[in-house]
Amino acid sequence: xxxxxxPPALSGDWYPEQPPAGTDISSHLLxxxxxxxxxxxxxxxPKARAxxxxxxxxxxxxxxxxxxxxxxxGFAVWAQTGRGAGTDLQLIHxxxxxxxxxxxxxxxxxxxxxxxxxxxxxxxxxxxxxVQQALRDPAKRITVTPGGRPSGLDTAELPAPxxxxxxxxxxxxxxxxxxxxDPSVTDEDDPLSADPALDPFNPANGFAPAPESSAYDPAFLxxxxxxxxxxxxxxxxxARALIQTRLAARARHKSTGDVADxxxxxxxxxxxxxxxxxxxxTVDLSLDPSDRRYGSVFGPRPDIxxxxxxxxxRRTTPEAWLSTWSGLSSNAEMARTAPEMKLPTIVxxxxxxxxxxxxxxxxxxxxxxxxxxxxxxxxxxHFGGPLPGDxxxxxxxxxxxVTDWLRDRLG
Numbered sequence: 001x002x003x004x005x006x007p008p009a010l011s012g013d014w015y016p017e018q019p020p021a022g023t024d025i026s027s028h029l030l031x032x033x034x035x036x037x038x039x040x041x042x043x044x045x046p047k048a049r050a051x052x053x054x055x056x057x058x059x060x061x062x063x064x065x066x067x068x069x070x071x072x073x074g075f076a077v078w079a080q081t082g083r084g085a086g087t088d089l090q091l092i093h094x095x096x097x098x099x100x101x102x103x104x105x106x107x108x109x110x111x112x113x114x115x116x117x118x119x120x121x122x123x124x125x126x127x128x129x130x131v132q133q134a135l136r137d138p139a140k141r142i143t144v145t146p147g148g149r150p151s152g153l154d155t156a157e158l159p160a161p162x163x164x165x166x167x168x169x170x171x172x173x174x175x176x177x178x179x180x181x182d183p184s185v186t187d188e189d190d191p192l193s194a195d196p197a198l199d200p201f202n203p204a205n206g207f208a209p210a211p212e213s214s215a216y217d218p219a220f221l222x223x224x225x226x227x228x229x230x231x232x233x234x235x236x237x238x239a240r241a242l243i244q245t246r247l248a249a250r251a252r253h254k255s256t257g258d259v260a261d262x263x264x265x266x267x268x269x270x271x272x273x274x275x276x277x278x279x280x281x282t283v284d285l286s287l288d289p290s291d292r293r294y295g296s297v298f299g300p301r302p303d304i305x306x307x308x309x310x311x312x313x314r315r316t317t318p319e320a321w322l323s324t325w326s327g328l329s330s331n332a333e334m335a336r337t338a339p340e341m342k343l344p345t346i347v348x349x350x351x352x353x354x355x356x357x358x359x360x361x362x363x364x365x366x367x368x369x370x371x372x373x374x375x376x377x378x379x380x381x382h383f384g385g386p387l388p389g390d391x392x393x394x395x396x397x398x399x400x401x402v403t404d405w406l407r408d409r410l411g
Contacts, residue, residue, distance in 0.1 A: 017068040022046050030102040032083075033156035038099035040080035042110075043067060048076040050410040051112040053103055053161065055080040056123040057096050057173070057324070058088065065384060066118065066167075069399040073407060078107055088316045089270070092323040093129060093173075093332040094142065094151040097158070100130045104159040114410040116163040118402070121355070121382065122176075124169030124364075125332050127161075132337040134158035146329040147243055147319030163344040163409040165402050168382050169364055170356045171334045177312045178327025180282075180296070182275035183227030188235070191274040191307070198227050200278050201303040207283065209303065210294040214284040221280060221287075229328065235273060236326050239318035242269045271321045276311035277302050281357055288357040297355035297382050334364050344372040346405045348398050350380040352387040376401050 019025070024044045029037055040055075041062045052075045054061045061079040070077050082099040084091035107115050119127040133141050133153050141153040170176050184198035185191075201207045206216040216224075249264035281287045282296040283303070296302045298310045305311075313325035322329045331337075345368055349361045365375045379387055380395025387394070 019043060019068050020045065020072050023071055028106065030106055032095075032098045032102045034095065034098050034152045036083050036095070036098070038080060038082055038102050040078055040103060040106075043071055043077040043079070045071050045074055045076065048074055049112065050074075050114040050116070050406075051076040051078055051107050051110075052116050052118050052165075052406065053078040053080060053100075053107060054118040054120065054123065055082060055100060055103065055126065056085070056120065057082055057091055057093065057126045058085060058122060060085055061120075061123070064118075064120065066399055066402065069403055070406075073403045075403075075406065075410070076107075076112060078103055084320075088313055088320060088325065090317055091320050092145055092147070092149075093126070093330065094145045094149075094153060094323060096126060097130045097133060098152060098156055100126065101134075101156055101158045104161065105157065108159055115161045116165060116406050116410055117161045118165050118167065119169060120167040121170055122173055124166045125172040125334050125337070127164055128334055128337045128341050129332040130158070131160060131164065131343060132340040134160040135340060135342060142331055145319060146322035146326070146331065147239070148247075149319065161343065163406070164341065165406060166345065166347045166364075167398060167402065168350050168353055168356060168384070169334070169347060169361065171360050171364060172327075172330060172332050173312065173324045174327035174330035175333050175335070176327075176355070177276060177325050178228055178232055180276055180279035180312065181228050181231060181273070182278035182306060183224060183231045184278075185231065185275055188238070188272075188274070198224060200224065200280055200283070201306070207303070210283075210300060213286060213294065214280070215286065216280050216284050224280065232326055232328050235271065236322060236329050239271055239321045239326075242271070242318040268317055271316050271318055273311075273313055273316075273321075273325075275306050276313055277306040282354055288359050290358050291352040291379060291387055292354040292357075292381070293352065293388070295354060335367060338364060338367040339369045341368045341370055343370055344409050345370045346374045346376065346402065348401060349375065349377045350382060350384065350395065350398075351377050352380060353382045355382040374405065 029039045060081050067077050080103045082096045117127040138154050143154050184194045187193040208214045249261045253261035299305045347365045384395045
């Protein structure tokens, strides 16, 4: 482990609020069980004995907006960045769990007797998958990733936290993408190809541009949802075929030593998935109604953004697609992992979330296996921003709700 210390005061570019005076802030590089590395920032108020760990599988958590509030409440905060942060390209959830484990060991070694995980958005499914595996007997843990690689989870030390707080949780990257992938794509090599009968932005199917809400027929939605599953299944098959091609080349090279096989075995193909911002709920506000605005988490015009660069799971390795972004193959789905979440939990839902919808949050809450669980609804968008007509103090209630709950559980 290496560490670098920074002065306690950070510029306003880092936080909407400053960490309290006297907070010791240090950066640490940690070795994982599989020989890789993960890094994070430890924010340690004087005399803190309990810690909150926050990590997202894709994003840098060092600037999470709850950090200053948690510090003022007396908690240390470990804001961790996994090895795959900032890109979907090689994000394999099984190895991300080894990153989480390194952070948990670090906090235990630093003497924090009570630890809670803060699972925000995709961090919720990450930590739930981690707790599922941590609470299992090692012999019953997942041993192979969906892409066929050894996971290392069965031999790794996975210290469990003591509680988990969920903030705007979603059901897993794969389940999320399954709801917003555009099934009207007819040719994966042609990003503009579209079957008009399945095009969610075709007025003939019920689409209407903002500010008017779209209105989709139930029969269309049923076909649409099945077509989404069918498209994901086709991409799964493509990803597995790419993996098998590499493995076959590797096996041939062991027998023949042919350099062409070595090159093929070494080559890492990339799976490109076009148009992943097409959830009908983002433009038809009658579906799963809430306080949300028209539009998706990527912008107010999904009919345009869907054809741009933004979107979930756009470019991945075959292994990362199957492990993280496939709603059919990923192990990191809350529907699979939440029943084994036995730790005390709180679910904070933002009522104007246009990334996660009320029935999804209700399903997550219902499926959690914890005897001690709470569900709180607060007005705000997916990122904790205010809704039209509200001031910032309205979604900021989440800070107090989470902190008070953590204080009751961690002391």
